[in-house]
Amino acid sequence: DTAVSQTPKYLVTQMGNDKSIKCEQNLGHDTMYWYKQDSKKFLKIMFSYNNKELIINETVPNRFSPKSPDKAHLNLHINSLELGDSAVYFCASSPSSVLSYEQYFGPGTRLTVT
Amino acid sequence: AQTVTQSQPEMSVQEAETVTLSCTYDTSESNYYLFWYKQPPSRQMILVIRQEAYKQQNATENRFSVNFQKAAKSFSLKISDSQLGDTAMYFCAFMKPNSGNTPLVFGKGTRLSVIA
Numbered sequence: 001d002t003a004v005s006q007t008p009k010y011l012v013t014q015m016g017n018d019k020s021i022k023c024e025q026n027l028g029h030d031t032m033y034w035y036k037q038d039s040k041k042f043l044k045i046m047f048s049y050n051n052k053e054l055i056i057n058e059t060v061p062n063r064f065s066p067k068s069p070d071k072a073h074l075n076l077h078i079n080s081l082e083l084g085d086s087a088v089y090f091c092a093s094s095p096s097s098v099l100s101y102e103q104y105f106g107p108g109t110r111l112t113v114t
Numbered sequence: 115a116q117t118v119t120q121s122q123p124e125m126s127v128q129e130a131e132t133v134t135l136s137c138t139y140d141t142s143e144s145n146y147y148l149f150w151y152k153q154p155p156s157r158q159m160i161l162v163i164r165q166e167a168y169k170q171q172n173a174t175e176n177r178f179s180v181n182f183q184k185a186a187k188s189f190s191l192k193i194s195d196s197q198l199g200d201t202a203m204y205f206c207a208f209m210k211p212n213s214g215n216t217p218l219v220f221g222k223g224t225r226l227s228v229i230a
Binding site for chain 2: 048090103
């Protein structure tokens with residue numbers, strides 16, 4: 001029933017590890033996004049995909065690699081985790097239409113790097 | 115690049131009172147969309163209200179309304195009859211339309227506390 005889901009909701013790991021966050025949407029949307037919310041609650045776009053193709057890649061370290069196996073899924077893999085990667089990561093999706101543009105957010109994944 | 119500014123980091127309001135949260139933005143676009151999102155302690159991002167820049171009429175959703183001043187690039191949110199459940203972070207966001215797949219640009223947020 002959930003529109004945009006993320007797993008896991010919480011992730012605690014040590015520096016240097018590699019981890020993945022998964023996102024799935026069942027809304028039939030063409031576009032998916034990853035946003036990062038830092039410790040000061042500031043939200044910023046990281047990536048956007050449209051129909052499995054990377055559209056936007058903001059100035060994100062190349063340790064972060066998004067992958068979209070199909071248009072309903074957008075995963076985020078992070079290599080060599082650093083303390084500064086600790087944040088809440090939100091997945092979102094939206095239809096590709098100027099008539100219907102609302103973005104639907106997942107519940108977020110709180111990543112803590114120790 | 116577009117920027118969104120929320121000048122009030124924190125605000126508080128008594129239950130049942132009215133509060134207005136400020137937001138200004140900077141863009142050279144003539145058409146765009148503006149949003150207010152609510153993030154309660156559960157951290158879920160909830161869309162509160164949206165406004166299309168080409169519409170002159172201010173959007174309203176029950177107790178929530180906006181004052182959209184396009185020339186001044188201002189987009190404030192008014193919450194009437196504040197309830198304890200309105201306690202949350204509120205984010206103003208801008209989106210440039212481009213076939214509906216452009217990302218949101220957020221302000222830094224205003225933490226609203228509703229006091230009983």
